[in-house]
Amino acid sequence: MSSTRIFLLLLLVTPIMLGFAGALPTLQGTHSGVIVLKGPTPIMEGEAKGPEDVTVMNEYIAVAFGVSTTPPWGIPPGHIIDLAPVAPGSSDVLAQFSLPLNDWGNWATITSFQIVENSSTRAIIVALGQWKGLKVNYTYILEAGKPYLRAIITVTNNDTISYSNHIMGPAVSLKRGWAYAPGFGTGRIVTSPKTGYGISEDWVAAYHEDYALGLYSPNYTHIALHSSFADTFYQVTLNPGESRVFEAYLIVFPEGDLCRIAETVQNIKGEGLASIHGVAATSKGDLLVKGIVMVESNSKPYCWGLVKNGSYALSLPAPGTYSVFALAKAHAPSTRQNLTVAPGEEFELNFTDVIPPGRVVLTVFRNDTGEPTDARILVSGGYVPPVMYLAVTTVYTSVYDVGRAVFDLAPGTYNLTIDKGAGFISNAKTISVTVESEQVVDVNVTVEIMFKPSDEGWYMVDLHHHSDWMDGRTPPELLVAAQLASGLDMVFVSDHDYVGNCPVIQAITQARSVPFVCGVEISPDWAHFNVYPVVDPSKLVYRGTMREIITAARAAGAIMVRANHPWIGGLFIAQEMNNIPGGYYEDWDAAELGPWGTNAQKTLTKMFSLWDLNIRKYLTAGSDVHDVIMQTYTGKPRVVAYLPNGPDPVSLALAEKYGRTFISYGPFLFSNPLPGTTIGVASLSDNVTIRVRLFSVNGLSKIEVYGKGGRIIQTIPLGTATFKDLEITIPVNQATNGTETGYIVLIAYDASNNRAINNPIWIDLNTLPVTTTITETVTETTTTTQTVTNTATTSVTVTSTKTETTTYSTTLTTTQTLESVTTTTYTSTYTSEKIVTQTDYMVTGVVAIAFLAIGLGLSRILFKK
Numbered sequence: 001m002s003s004t005r006i007f008l009l010l011l012l013v014t015p016i017m018l019g020f021a022g023a024l025p026t027l028q029g030t031h032s033g034v035i036v037l038k039g040p041t042p043i044m045e046g047e048a049k050g051p052e053d054v055t056v057m058n059e060y061i062a063v064a065f066g067v068s069t070t071p072p073w074g075i076p077p078g079h080i081i082d083l084a085p086v087a088p089g090s091s092d093v094l095a096q097f098s099l100p101l102n103d104w105g106n107w108a109t110i111t112s113f114q115i116v117e118n119s120s121t122r123a124i125i126v127a128l129g130q131w132k133g134l135k136v137n138y139t140y141i142l143e144a145g146k147p148y149l150r151a152i153i154t155v156t157n158n159d160t161i162s163y164s165n166h167i168m169g170p171a172v173s174l175k176r177g178w179a180y181a182p183g184f185g186t187g188r189i190v191t192s193p194k195t196g197y198g199i200s201e202d203w204v205a206a207y208h209e210d211y212a213l214g215l216y217s218p219n220y221t222h223i224a225l226h227s228s229f230a231d232t233f234y235q236v237t238l239n240p241g242e243s244r245v246f247e248a249y250l251i252v253f254p255e256g257d258l259c260r261i262a263e264t265v266q267n268i269k270g271e272g273l274a275s276i277h278g279v280a281a282t283s284k285g286d287l288l289v290k291g292i293v294m295v296e297s298n299s300k301p302y303c304w305g306l307v308k309n310g311s312y313a314l315s316l317p318a319p320g321t322y323s324v325f326a327l328a329k330a331h332a333p334s335t336r337q338n339l340t341v342a343p344g345e346e347f348e349l350n351f352t353d354v355i356p357p358g359r360v361v362l363t364v365f366r367n368d369t370g371e372p373t374d375a376r377i378l379v380s381g382g383y384v385p386p387v388m389y390l391a392v393t394t395v396y397t398s399v400y401d402v403g404r405a406v407f408d409l410a411p412g413t414y415n416l417t418i419d420k421g422a423g424f425i426s427n428a429k430t431i432s433v434t435v436e437s438e439q440v441v442d443v444n445v446t447v448e449i450m451f452k453p454s455d456e457g458w459y460m461v462d463l464h465h466h467s468d469w470m471d472g473r474t475p476p477e478l479l480v481a482a483q484l485a486s487g488l489d490m491v492f493v494s495d496h497d498y499v500g501n502c503p504v505i506q507a508i509t510q511a512r513s514v515p516f517v518c519g520v521e522i523s524p525d526w527a528h529f530n531v532y533p534v535v536d537p538s539k540l541v542y543r544g545t546m547r548e549i550i551t552a553a554r555a556a557g558a559i560m561v562r563a564n565h566p567w568i569g570g571l572f573i574a575q576e577m578n579n580i581p582g583g584y585y586e587d588w589d590a591a592e593l594g595p596w597g598t599n600a601q602k603t604l605t606k607m608f609s610l611w612d613l614n615i616r617k618y619l620t621a622g623s624d625v626h627d628v629i630m631q632t633y634t635g636k637p638r639v640v641a642y643l644p645n646g647p648d649p650v651s652l653a654l655a656e657k658y659g660r661t662f663i664s665y666g667p668f669l670f671s672n673p674l675p676g677t678t679i680g681v682a683s684l685s686d687n688v689t690i691r692v693r694l695f696s697v698n699g700l701s702k703i704e705v706y707g708k709g710g711r712i713i714q715t716i717p718l719g720t721a722t723f724k725d726l727e728i729t730i731p732v733n734q735a736t737n738g739t740e741t742g743y744i745v746l747i748a749y750d751a752s753n754n755r756a757i758n759n760p761i762w763i764d765l766n767t768l769p770v771t772t773t774i775t776e777t778v779t780e781t782t783t784t785t786q787t788v789t790n791t792a793t794t795s796v797t798v799t800s801t802k803t804e805t806t807t808y809s810t811t812l813t814t815t816q817t818l819e820s821v822t823t824t825t826y827t828s829t830y831t832s833e834k835i836v837t838q839t840d841y842m843v844t845g846v847v848a849i850a851f852l853a854i855g856l857g858l859s860r861i862l863f864k865k
Helices: 003-023 258-269 476-485 502-512 546-555 571-576 598-612 649-657 841-864
Strands: 035-038 054-057 061-066 079-085 094-098 109-118 122-131 134-143 148-157 163-168 171-174 178-180 189-193 203-208 211-216 222-226 229-238 243-253 273-282 290-297 300-308 311-317 320-327 337-341 346-348 351-354 358-366 376-380 394-396 404-409 412-419 429-435 440-447 458-461 491-496 516-522 529-532 560-563 590-593 618-621 638-642 661-664 668-672 678-680 687-695 700-707 711-717 723-731 741-750 755-758 761-764 771-791 797-817
Touching: 054 122, 054 134, 061 134, 061 148, 061 243, 079 211, 079 243, 148 229, 171 178, 171 203, 171 211, 178 229, 203 229, 203 258, 211 258, 229 243, 243 258, 258 273, 258 300, 258 311, 273 290, 273 320, 273 337, 290 311, 311 320, 320 351, 358 412, 358 429, 376 404, 394 404, 394 476, 412 440, 429 440, 476 491, 476 502, 491 502, 491 529, 502 516, 516 649, 529 546, 546 560, 560 649, 571 598, 590 598, 598 618, 598 741, 618 638, 618 649, 618 661, 638 649, 661 668, 668 741, 668 755, 687 700, 687 741, 700 723, 711 723
Parallel strands: 273 346, 273 351, 358 440, 491 516, 560 590, 590 618, 678 761
Antiparallel strands: 035 054, 054 061, 061 079, 079 094, 094 171, 109 122, 122 134, 134 148, 148 243, 163 229, 171 229, 178 203, 189 222, 203 211, 211 243, 222 229, 273 311, 290 300, 290 320, 300 311, 320 337, 358 404, 376 394, 376 412, 412 429, 458 638, 516 529, 529 560, 638 661, 661 755, 668 687, 687 723, 700 711, 700 741, 741 755, 741 761, 771 797
16 A cells, blocks of 8 residues: 555544544533443543543542552552542542451452443442451442442451451542541541541541542441541441441532532431521622631531632531631631521521731741751641631742742731751741731741751751652642751652652752652552662562562662561561561561651661661661641651762662661761671670760750660760760670670660660671772763643644753762672663643544545545546
8 A cells, every 4th residue: 555545544544533532431521321431541630541440420420440450558459549520620539449347458359340230320330359257248339410429338257256346447548638527627536436536427528629529428436537538437346147238428529618518418318408608708898709608516617618709608407506607718717607507498698807818928047058948837826727728837938939938827916937957957946927917027037057967977868758649748849848948958759659750859859959869659558668769660560579579679770678667557567467478578678767656666676676686677767748738747757877978869778778877856866986887896805985976956865875685785864965975885795795796776865855766886706897998880860851732723732742861970989897899880760650631622523623624635636646
């Protein structure tokens, strides 16, 4: 066939293909009835892209099941992984919906998944699963004209033993927005009876400005709540042969109106409603273009409706007594109005005294350089609305306009607490400001930097931090702002099974000339591992045996494999429960300490037991922050690494791998010899001298010296000094407990009982004190891909890609006792995976017609020839 005829054939086929693509169901809210689709979901930004995945949708709601797509956090395939309202421009809001069978982390493995009914009026999906001796039957029902999916889940004990006091029930995790419980609001609740938190309703919700998601679980008794998830649980005992039926309703609307969730639950129950409507305006007489009408019950937040162009209308469960008021972002609320409603009643309530905001322009400077600096600002005082997108509680200075923050507040007097690495290199500074309506307050603040670890060759990093992927709530720019405000020297990210934000964050850090480390939190259901640096993401394996996962991480360039939160769904508890697929594999490097109290101490105890066996794995640390607005402890705890040639990803990884680090919750502990060093001694009667420099902004308290067996050898009071230099002499027989090998671990405390913990200094009677040098040469190639969108005259959107490649080399030299010289070259190319395409079907149709016309015209000319 000639090239001309091939071209003609393409012109004729193109409109047919475009027409087919335009005919695919979309979430535009224009169809009626129920539709079931197999294959990649049409939900924008949805994860269900596998050939066996199933999407079910009606006029209100679209839900996708990950059948061939693996759900997050080790949840087995077959569960819900996407949900969106059916409306123009809507996108996925849900990370997962499932039924944990003994609190989080315990799910049934789906053994059967069937579409048993598929009509325009109703779809029914039935899945069967198994967890230990429990059989689980999942029945999902979606009917036309209803804004919810109904789930009926039956759990049957087929075992010969009882399952006593298991915490189980429907659970949702969010991709974005905030979780909420009426009567409590948004906040953290560790799994507990809900009555202890004032929660009386049977529903929870999630929201952002563009959606409201409800989970109605009749008569649930326990709750676990976080900004990114809401788990509605029951305490259940199942004896052999017994069953328990759980019912749940997933409700969704395309606006952040939680009173519509309450209204829908009331309709499902078949109980009464009352309605209120009216106008909302400022004290200056201007209609509120955008705001909410807040409803409280028993003086606690219940639900809210939306104000649009000055008017609102909402329904409330009746009978009931409520307090109602209007507000908008950074505005002071209107006067409250109280009312008692009966079923069928209608009220008009107008609010005309919402007070407009004032503005704060804050600039933060360092005392040592006089230059503007990154900082976190905590806002307290004044009215804090329960709706998170209206609240102003945490502000960060701009990443690009360094040191400057501009934010609006409702009129009132506030305390602003300015934090630049507070508790580590400075003390927080609190100032009082009074904000008046429509006035600007300019404030300059200087923070005192009391200590710079980099002057000693030590650099700080938070090695467990999330951005805005999956359960993360921190956009890349805010992640950088929070880590720099915390006084960290490098920026790090580790999202669950995802590296797509690495190039975005890297571009921001390059603009600030700050080193960036791309990591990833590999998250199977039995343990989580942070691995870094990620050089070739395509080689990563997110599910498999421990050997497969770690081997793939090494192939992807990871020098460090860290066991995250090892006693909380991590490696140590999996090892204890014999729950590691394929068995234990020893090629991991460090165990994480975090902000987990007794679990962090348990990890330290476990590491002492490994060190007793001369197993040279080390401590690492990270905050595991997901939301830098609500979790304001980025960098606590942090890793402090000895990097004599300055910070870069490979230098950091090697320092961690060889133990040249300590962990800090506030104090600093610099030892000579360095942590990770091996000291060769001649006999047990020798002494070892450790020189130590200590610092704490809070004042020092004491230092403990530990030896083999995790025993305290010495406790040295430090008074209340900020700085302290010590020489500590330790008898070898105490450090080794009378054996040929041992170690010294130092733990320093400040006046607030915060700790610094150094990694072991090893003692060995069989080692001569020979020193060698390790030199690592790194070549890293960074590819930045910029997408440029141009509009052609034919109204077709054309996307072109421009690629810029930068190559740079870093040489790291460290001193290590009895280690061979090694040289490794790494090449790093980051490619964004977060690509979202939304098709304009009207444009598609126009293009198809144009191609058809051209094809027909050319065919007449060519066939005449």
